[in-house]
Structure formats: C-alpha cells, structure tokens
Amino acid sequence: MSAGDDEGDAAESWSLPADVEAVQDALVEWYERDHRDYPWRRTEDAYEILVSEVMSQQTQLDRVVDAWEDFLEEWPDVEALASADRGDVVGFWTNHSLGYNNRAKYLHEAANQVVSEHDGEFPETPEGLQELMGVGPYTANAVASFAFNQGDAVVDTNVKRVLYRAFDVPDDDDAFEAAAGDLMPAGESRVWNNAIMELGGVACEKTPSCDEAGCPWRRWCHAYESGDFTAPDVPTQPSFEGSRRQFRGRVVNVLGEHGELALDELGPRIRVDYAPDGEYGREWLRGLLADLDDDGLVDLDGSGVDATARLRK
Template identity: 80%
Template sequence: MSELAGEVPDDVEAVRDALIEWYEDDHREFPWRVTEDPYEILVSEVMSQQTQLGRVVEAWNDFLERWPTAADLAEADRADVVGFWTSHSLGYNNRAKYLHEAARQVTEEYDGEFPDTPDELQELMGVGPYTANAVASFAFNNGDAVVDTNVKRVLYRAFDVPDDDAAFEQVAQALMPAGESRVWNNAVMELGGVACEKTPACDGAQCPWREWCHAYETGDFTAPDVPTQPSFEGSRRQMRGKVVSVLKEYDKQALDDLGPRIRVDYAPDGEYGREWLRGLLSDLSDDGLVDVEERDSEGDGEGEVVARLRR
C-alpha cells in the first residue's frame, strides 16, 4: 500500500488472512484469552505491565479467586490489595491502588457496568490509552489496533516501517480488519511474542509473514530502540514494596525500627538512612499508600517519625 509508511504489501487481505489463520491454528494459552469479562481482562492488563506473562498467570488466578468481581475488589481494604501486589512481585504498588480505585468507579459511578470504548475506559483511574484500548479490544471487540513494543518490532522488521510512533500507528490501524480488534490484536502480539522476538524464530515458529518480510529477505533483524528496564533487585521500586510489606505486617513503625527491616545495611545517618527512608515514605504518601506522622520530641533531639499503611 503505497500511501502507508514503509513497504506494506498491496495484497493486505492476504497478509491479514495469513496472520489470523496462523494464530487460530496454534497459539499460547493464557486464561485471559478465553474470557470476555472486562474486569478480568483489566486485571490481566495491569498485571502484565513489565511483568513476564508466565508469572502473571498464577497471580491473576489468585487475585480473581480472592476478588472475583469489580464489586468485590471495590469493597476490599486497599492495604490488602497492595499487600497482594507486593507479595506477588507485580511491580509498582500504585498500580494496585489505581486498580482498586477503578473497581470502585465501575461499581459506584457506572452501576457495575464497564464502559466499552477506549475513550470512556480512560476515565477509570490509572487506565491509560494502551490499557483502555486493550480492554475495549479483548472484552468488547471495540478497539483500535494495539501498538506495543512487540508490534512495533514486527512492523519495523516485516514492512520496513520507520521507527516513528505516528508511522507505527498508521500502519497498524490500516492492517487491522474492521471490527476484528479482538482476534487481530491477539494475533499480532502473539507474532511479536513467539516468532519475532528480540532473537527471531521465523522458521521455527512458522511465521506467516515470511513471504513479505523485509528482515527475512535481507537478514537484517535490527529492531526499534527500546528503553532498557532498570534492574528490579535493589531498586527504589523494590524498596517501596518492602516498606509496604513491613507496614502490612507490623501496622505502624518508627523510622529507625522500619529501616533495618527494609535494608540490612540501614544506618540512621548513612547513605541508606533516615533521609533515604523519608524519601521512600514521601513517595508512598504521595501515592496515597502510606501515612507519615511526625511526633514532637520531648528533648532537644529530632522528633520521631512513624509510618503506617493508609486504610
């Protein structure tokens, strides 16, 4: 299609049919792919952000066993939801807070019925354009073409689409069959996750686009630049999670009691000391997860700082 960026084949129907047939013939089984419940799909999308899908399956099943509906989640204690998130190593705790708030919105503001368009879904707390479109696609078959890192890599390699967000959006939308966002978005993301990974498996995965693929023809399998995800181990994100876990167990903690439970090398006046811990607590307070109380000292020393999970 000459009007599109890159080298998209003129026979778009053949490209579409090949991908959908490949996907429907054999694909990875994930439980959220066999449901059209928007709540269950929203939970999977939030959990899947920067978390390996294999690890998400167990967490998703456990989460839905504990809070099977949006109404159940809305009634839950937020500290319990955050504690679950932390115990399953699902990343930033504010995602748990936002998911809890979104469930409350659906229950109280939408009479328990999820909105069904990408624009309306973005009215829910913490639901950005990508997640809103994914839920609209997979729950309601009412979305636009999904454009994530995997999809960009596929389009860049297969059809020589330039590394430009507008170009990726244009080509992805043109390729998607009208009214088939559910199967199409699942299929193109599966292609990126199975056949066109960082190290491609074109023949091994029987990639359906090999006959048109620019990278397969030229042997050039470079991919768009992707920001490197910082290591979780020892990160500020990990430490925030530990704070939440400790406060869930001990209810409230003075600064110098909390510190050693977060880092074994905690020293009040050291690099990882009171100032560092105050910063973590300030971030968690801004996210609505922790309350920090400053207590006046009776002497001339520094007043005591006590932290607890916000209820």
C-alpha cells in the same frame, strides 16, 4: 497502501503489500491454529481482562497466571474488589511481586469508579475506559479490544518491531500508527491484536524464530528476505540472524515446500542477494547443503550448474 501525505517524509517512505487481505488472513489463521493459552484469552469479562493487563505491565506473562488466578479467587468480580480493603489489595500485590504498588491502588480505585459511576458495567470504548483511574491509552485499548471487540490497532514495542522488520516501516510513531491501523481488519480488534502481539512474542522476538515458529509473514517480510533483523529495540544484529543455522533452516523449509531444486533455483529462495558466482552464491550454498548432508537431512546430486538438492527421505 501507504501512509498519508501529511505524516512526514518518514511516514511516506513505506508501503504495505498489495494483497493486505492475504497478509491479514495468514496471521489470523496462524494465531487460531496454535497460540499460547493464557487464561485471560479465554474470557471476554472486562474486569478479568483489566486485572491481567495491569498485572502484565510489570511481570512476565508466565508469572502472571498464578497471581491472576489467586487475585480472582480473592476478588472474583468488580464489586468484590471495590468493597475490599485497599491495604489488602496492596498487600496482595507486594506478596506476589507484581511491581509498583500504586498499580494496585489504581486498580482498586478503578473498580470503585465502575461500581459507583457506571452501575458495575465497564465502559466499552478506549475513550470511556481511559476515564478510569490508572487506565492509560494502551490498557484502555487492550480492554476495549479483548472484552468488547471495539479497540484500535495495538502499537506496543513488539508490534513496532514486527512492522519495522516485516514491512520496512520506519522508526516513526505516526508511521507505526498508520501501518497498524491499515493492517487491522475492520471490526476484528479482539483476534487481530491478540494475533499480532503473539507474533511479536513468539516469532519476531529480539532474536527471532522465523522458521521455528512458522511465521506466517515470511513471504512478505523485508527482514526475512534481507537477513537484517535489526529493529528500534534491536540496534545490533542478533547473533542468530544471518547465521548459517538460520539459512540452513530456510533450506529445509524451501525444499519441503518445493521438492527437488537446482542450486540456482534454491539460492534466491534462501536469500534475496543470492548470486551464482558471488559471495553468497553456489559455493556458499554448497557449504550449507554439505552441513545438512552431514546431519542426514539433505541429498545433493550432481555438480556444477546442474546440481540439485532435495530432502532426504
């Protein structure tokens, strides 16, 4: 599956894996098995989700939790916020260090719009939500996704980084939009957008944690194969990427999955440019295995072409 013909040369130069359904299933299963448990992920209330989205624009998620809970204790629903004194809302924003105060003003005005123009019911589509004061395309899509399961594919900085690395999507807005849309399962914006943002937040960060986070896309990922983890917001190689520590982690994972392997069977599974007699060949691999042997993790039996490696029991 590739970008459309009318989206320019950059957007035409990439393609998704043939088994897109397997890619989708892998990510959703990974997310549902274990993810960060933020309280707004446990609700489908549009008001509560909007508050979390506005707060998250300027504040790290872990810091948002207390502010979000305090805000909802003070103004538990959209009617309560609409009837509040705007100065009190702005004061709350300032006291909780939530960034620009105009976001508090806009949130208060949006609550008034919902009450006065929509009888207290939130619009359910991105287009309808964008009519609310201060609600831009990203926030509208997030609320439509997480509250009503009617959103489009999210494309933020983290998602762009994931798509760029995993599927070699070029740094082009049309290409990112097309790839994100093609990947998202129809009618699954709630779980999908949560999952792909979680992937960018815990596994495919600027300095990624592919193996540690058990990234579900490693088998398809261009960056994981090549060792090049640059991205639009990561112009130089993170110190971890391409390091011996990273490749030692891959050795442990591969041996855990496949059992005992000869060096020339193990090598190509560790890096795509493995060549037995090359710069990244048997001697380079033996060095990694020696480190792991010293750490008590791997046993290396034999020598030369017939040498094999396995996890130590």
